[in-house]
Amino acid sequence: MAWPYFLLFMLIENILLIIENRPLYRLNDTITSLSHGLIEHSGKLLFRAGESYAYFYIYQHFKLMELPWNRPITWYLAAIGVDFCYYWVHRACHEVHILWAQHQVHHSSEEFNLAVGLRQSILQGWCGFIFYLPLAFYIPPAHFITHQQFNLLYQFWIHTKSIKTLGPLEYIFNTPQHHRVHHGSNIYCLDKNYGGVLIIWDRIFGTFAEEKKDEEIVYGLVYNQPSFNPLHLQTFYTEYVIQRFNSMTTWRHKLAAIFYGPSWQPGKPRLGLEEDKVKVVPRPVYDVRIPxxxxxxxxxxxxxxxxxxxxxxxxxxxxxxxxxxxxxxxxxxxxxxxxxxxxxxxxxxxxxxxxxxxxxxxxxxxxxxxxxxxxxxxxxxxxxxxxxxxxxxxxxxxxxxxxxxxx
Known part of the structure; x- marks a missing residue:
């Protein structure tokens, strides 16, 4: 039901780009982003919310308290709880290699616009469901699902370069300025600004970074995969994780290749070393021109x-x-x-x-x-x-x- 509004806001963003005399959406990249959105929602037709089954089960059999559905406190707790858990879901998707294999789809575009907000993996819902399960001891399933949807809908509009700053709100909420940093491949942007609605979690847990006005943000993956094929972009990194797993000689290293960070190497910390990070500079954008x-x-x-x-x-x-x-x-x-x-x-x-x-x-x-x-x-x-x-x-x-x- 939200898709007509997504398309409307994308149209508005293009009008703003015309006013600002900046390049409009590229058709190939935009359709690729929208294709990922369709693939993700096609997966939902197959899974039919199966990833939420554990939440329903825990609430039904092990809930510690039954909060009244129509009390404001229930809605507030659900909103804050879902956003807090989303921070850790998102962080895990960057710090656990097999989860990054799915989440990298969202970062695969070299553009940063509203269409990119719809670029998701078909398995994204399965990547982080376990992080929400502690809420099942208190928050009713209907409130959880509702606020999980609100949380994701909020994040659509922050994928834009047309909104520069929101002033004092930048201290509390996740905004386009903060999310531009998150999508950057520059060294200072890597693994920063994981928040969904609130940016306060990043400020508390030390993963916040301000946008640098004197350094152009380069979007896309550190090692880009030049393609507009959504199936390839959905699967290529999972194939790479399997290759990494098979290349390791011990079971400890094999498991680390799956559950440690994408930059991990044998003998180095879980998330790799800062000095091993690749310095990404402005680079040509993959753009096949067809008739x-x-x-x-x-x-x-x-x-x-x-x-x-x-x-x-x-x-x-x-x-x-x-x-x-x-x-x-x-x-x-x-x-x-x-x-x-x-x-x-x-x-x-x-x-x-x-x-x-x-x-x-x-x-x-x-x-x-x-x-x-x-x-x-x-x-x-x-x-x-x-x-x-x-x-x-x-x-x-x-x-x-x-x-x-x-x-």
């Missing part, structure tokens, strides 16, 4: 995937779980194909051809009770024509010029 027609094509197909996801989200409860899984896989596959075309990968044409034909087959073989037949026919014809186009392109191999420019 206008291709951008329009990808935007149309992405919009169709958004509409398809909306229909799936509305009706998934009444569908067979296998059907839901099938369409989730198709959505992720479609977003992957779009990313491959943005990357101008050699086999992207064939992948896109297969994707179009799969949807045509699904439309012909399955019953779509809640979708207008004329609309289904329109989609079928459109995807047949799209598949035919990419078949012709794949015969001669589509050549799209590419260029990387520094913003």
């Amino acid at each position: 206008l027609w291709c951008n329009i094509y990808l935007l149309i197909h992405f919009s169709i995937m958004v509409y398809g996801f909306h229909l799936l989200a509305v009706h998934h409860v009444g569908l067979n779980p296998l059907t839901v899984l099938t369409f989730v896989i198709y959505i992720i596959g479609s977003l992957t194909a779009i990313g491959m075309l943005f990357d101008n990968k050699p086999n992207a044409c064939v992948f896109e051809l297969c994707r179009c034909m799969v949807l045509v087959t699904l439309i012909q073989r399955m019953q779509f009770i809640n979708i207008n037949e004329n609309l289904l026919l329109t989609f079928e014809i459109f995807f047949v024509l799209s598949g035919l186009f990419w078949f012709l392109q794949s015969i001669k191999v589509l050549q799209i010029s590419s260029k990387i420019k520094l913003h």
